[in-house]
Amino acid sequence: MAKSTASKLVPKVPGVPGVSRRQQYSASTKRALVDVAEELFTTNGYAATSLDAIVAGARVTKGALYHHFSGKQALFEAVFERVETDASKTIQKALRGSKDPWEKALAGLQAFLAVVREPSYRRIVIQEGPSVLGYERYREQEERSTFANVLEIVRSVLSAGTWELEEDMLQTFARIFFGAMSSAGESVSSADDPVAAAQRVETAIAFILQGFQALADQGVPLPGTGADEPQQLPEAAADD
Amino acid sequence: MAKSTASKLVPKVPGVPGVSRRQQYSASTKRALVDVAEELFTTNGYAATSLDAIVAGARVTKGALYHHFSGKQALFEAVFERVETDASKTIQKALRGSKDPWEKALAGLQAFLAVVREPSYRRIVIQEGPSVLGYERYREQEERSTFANVLEIVRSVLSAGTWELEEDMLQTFARIFFGAMSSAGESVSSADDPVAAAQRVETAIAFILQGFQALADQGVPLPGTGADEPQQLPEAAADD
DNA sequence: TCGACTCACATACCGCGAGTACGTACCCAG
DNA sequence: CTGGGTACGTACTCGCGGTATGTGAGTCGA
Known part of the structure; x- marks a missing residue:
């Protein structure tokens, strides 16, 4: 399981001028990490999710994770x-x-x-x-x-x-x-x-x-500051 | 630090009939553990509080902790x-x-x-x-x-x-x-x-x-089940 | 085109901390 | 006083977060 995520290694935009190949790869793995992390955190919770499981799901290693996140x-x-x-x-x-x-x-x-x-x-x-x-x-x-x-x-x-x-x-x-x-x-x-x-x-x-x-x-006014007016509940307001 | 808590080893009730000495001691250490745990959990949070710190604060060991709690x-x-x-x-x-x-x-x-x-x-x-x-x-x-x-x-x-x-x-x-x-x-x-x-x-x-x-x-009625009456906001209720 | 440089990782390792297995001293019943 | 059970203490394992360092593929200037 968990090999469906982050399978697209090549991003979709073919020729974005200012973005190099490496930057695209980098962004892709970073997104993959966040994707897998979101999934595992959601299902198992933060404490019960190990970094090993996350990097395994994203098909990278802890080195990659600690390169992108502190x-x-x-x-x-x-x-x-x-x-x-x-x-x-x-x-x-x-x-x-x-x-x-x-x-x-x-x-x-x-x-x-x-x-x-x-x-x-x-x-x-x-x-x-x-x-x-x-x-x-x-x-x-x-x-x-x-x-x-x-x-x-x-x-x-x-x-x-x-x-x-x-x-x-x-x-x-x-x-x-x-x-x-x-x-x-x-x-x-x-x-x-x-x-x-x-x-x-x-x-x-x-x-x-x-x-x-x-x-x-x-026409009941909304309470103001609350500092000088000890606004209380309407004890003897209307009925009863 | 943290040696002020749980200093009373001898419980206060002198001669409770059905309660043995050991049971009193046991209950005392258990309370000490909870006391220290509450303090540390409150200040540092759950994850950042180690069991070693708790048992040290209660002046016992992990054996005692795992005897009282799972x-x-x-x-x-x-x-x-x-x-x-x-x-x-x-x-x-x-x-x-x-x-x-x-x-x-x-x-x-x-x-x-x-x-x-x-x-x-x-x-x-x-x-x-x-x-x-x-x-x-x-x-x-x-x-x-x-x-x-x-x-x-x-x-x-x-x-x-x-x-x-x-x-x-x-x-x-x-x-x-x-x-x-x-x-x-x-x-x-x-x-x-x-x-x-x-x-x-x-x-x-x-x-x-x-x-x-x-x-x-x-005399506005409180909403009932909410199943058959699609109660809505008072769009055209009074003013405006 | 070809080196040097750098970035984006991979590998190997450390230390801490939760949990466990087992030993032991002490109390209480008989 | 003696067996047993309770209430711990001791020593260890192992998983996991974090780190130090290696490395190979891009990238870029000359």
Whole structure:
């Protein structure tokens, strides 16, 4: 097994002027390493995947690996970045065509729930990302890819109400939704009926947004800094 | 360094009838191992913590460790379970005295945000838990401790409205809030001003719950199964 | 065209750390 | 006091990440 990957040794572009033959070969093996690593990391996890298995799958040796990457973690990082970038592109693609913020939010939510169900994204980004990269690096990566999409959606939705709110608070809301969808997506993937579970998540988050809408209609202000106003729950709000 | 821990060799209870001297010693060393492991796992992480360092800290050898635990992962699991149990107890304690669901939710939220800021809970449960234990075992553990608290709170809050909703949907909402607070808690801990960040999270979630309240007042029904009703976002709901 | 130089690997090796096999001292029942 | 079992300690193996170094195929200037 695992001899199907990286069989194309000769790249497709025949005569790119500035790129030499060696550079093409080099890039090809590097891609092969990342390909195999992504596959093995996804199925077996980071710790249970040996470098020997990776280089064997890519039909090279450790010398090649350590020529392209500084170590196992760097290789993981490359895989992580690619999975993240792909996911981000998928989501952004789903966002095109939706101009209305709410519609956009729904499309983004569906796209995110689809992405989160991909084994590679689940395992590499959500499960092992924070552990392997450390939370700081993990956050840096997320910040400029998938999380950025969530942030954009949240921004457009929240500013669609009559509110305008501070950047800190926007970030907080985005974090909340991002975490909610990640966690929910995980449970969706391992549910008995993933489709129904995804539907429930979609419904639940849509309901939350509907609550926002209702508050906007009532003219309820979005909380501000949170420094001087001890915003509390509506203990004696309306009913009961 | 690391000779301060596990210095008490003689347990405190002098004459417990059914417990022999050896059993006391045994339990003591076992606790020492878990203590040191929790400390090292928290500061250095799972992978970067060697068993040699743990047994050295507990002033025993690997023979002792492998007598009490089947391996490194089992030791981690013991640590995980203790941290989780402690967290759950802390939250439950904070819940006592609040009868009103909304008040209870606020108390629980604050308690959870406090727990999530503890280094041991962050590192062991949130960051490395899913990776080390695997998501399945991780979920099993969470299900009967901290997540159970969140579920209970969500249940009481949602059933405080005029709604009554299905178990699946409840689970979904609980997952969403649990993930939201975990993720938010992580970012809170690594924020420049954790106190202000925690305040923002509290405010944001309170706002979401306020949205629920508003919908309840409007008589908007909670979504049901999600199978036959393609619940969507309120595209043409109210304004705009 | 032909050497020197360099890059993209391959090979051989090291050290660390998880796990194991086995020895042993100590406690407790009889 | 004696056998047995428990609670460790000791010594070892082996897989794996990382390193040091060799080498042959491109590449490029003269």
